[in-house]
Amino acid sequence: MSVIRRTLVSPTIRPLAHRERIEWHDHAVHQLAYPLRGVLEVSTSHGAWVVPPNRAVWIPAGVAHSHRAHGPTELRSLIFDVPVNPLAASSPTVLAVSPLLREVIRALSGGGALTEEHRYHLSRVVLCELRAVEALPLCLPAPSDPRLVALCDALALDPADSRTLRELGRQVGAAERTLSRLFREQTGITFPQWRGQLRLHHALKLLATGLPVTRVAADCGYRSPSAFIEAFRASYGTTPGRYLAS
Template sequence: MSPTRHDDTGPTRQSLAHGERVEWHFHSVHQLAAPGRGVLRVFTPAGSWVVPPHRAVWLPAGTEHAHQAHGPSELRCLTFAAELNPLGLQRPAVLAVSPLLRELIATLTGPGASRSALLEQAALEQLREAPELPLGLPTPRDPRLRDLAELLLADPADPRTLAQLGTAVGAAERTLSRLFRRETGLSFPQWRAQLRLHHALALLADGRSVTAVAAAAGYRSPSAFIEAFRLAFGTTPGRYQRERAD
């Protein structure tokens, strides 16, 4: 199915049920998409990004993408004219959202809110300072890497080494390691770590316990999972779940 063009040119807010998708589309303007609650997974032909609350994803004008909600979610979006690019990015990116930017997004997309040039300019200024976070999961193109990725997407806790996975997909460990760096910009351990974080966020959104999520996502212990989560998202998984419930 060909992506459709969405001509949203202002702030929007949309409730999404668990598992609900917004199918492939693109915009003629830049979009900043932020979940007010729940976890949003964003797919593009180049890869996927996972976006919890307190984070947002920048989608440059013309980027084909789809959304999927994990847990009951609320998708809040701001748009910016194609000639305005405060980050200078021509690719999607997950950004840290400051408390002020979060409040601006909530106000601009609130029920009955009217467009405010002053608030939109304030949001634009906040975006200029928003740090990019390494939360993307690039999609490899090589058929052997795609087969390997499918194995791990089906079971992120799969403990096999790259050499063992190479045996399953018919490629040498050295070849796969070189291809991962060339096609994704990440080493295989980095790519697998991103995949496990993506999977963990989706499981937390489903209400699983931290211990259960750590095991299902392939971490050697709950403490190892908590530390990896804290480094990636700036909070612990337990605190993240409590904040979602508030």
């Protein structure tokens, strides 16, 4: 039992103001980062994740990353020794947070007067929950080719930009076929999939500021609010309206 007690160390809680940033850093331990409220954007050299309160992100030891809050955010973190990796993950991984896991994270990181035995049992629940969850493909991969970087930066500034890959290629000086191939090689997904993920990430940030669903749909480039709602539900398991209400 004593070995397991040492697997979960130094849970923390950190309030973040809207747009507040935690600069690039890494840890010698694993981190489970969970926004109890607000939206947390996690960036690494390989991509970015936008994490709402029904999601958490596992950040393996040694992975350099930064955080940015969207909306008033409360970051809860559970820290694990390196040998403890219930997800068997070598790169940051987003996972769904069950109601049970949410309450256990709240209890462990809340600073309450828990006995050592109570913490031990709660940490066992966390490990069981993490072993059971399924990783979610919610990363926005970051390409390295300068032409793709320029293209992605332009779309990040205006996710509602509806230009085709051919039209965007004229701006960055590359053919549509070349860009399409590079997207698959460097991000592992197609350009339409990448743009869809970008728009959903942007939508989460806008929803965190309290904008209505119809405005968010338009600002993210969806052809209608219903198209936005369906895309949001498919990725996050709930509608934007229910997400806002929660």
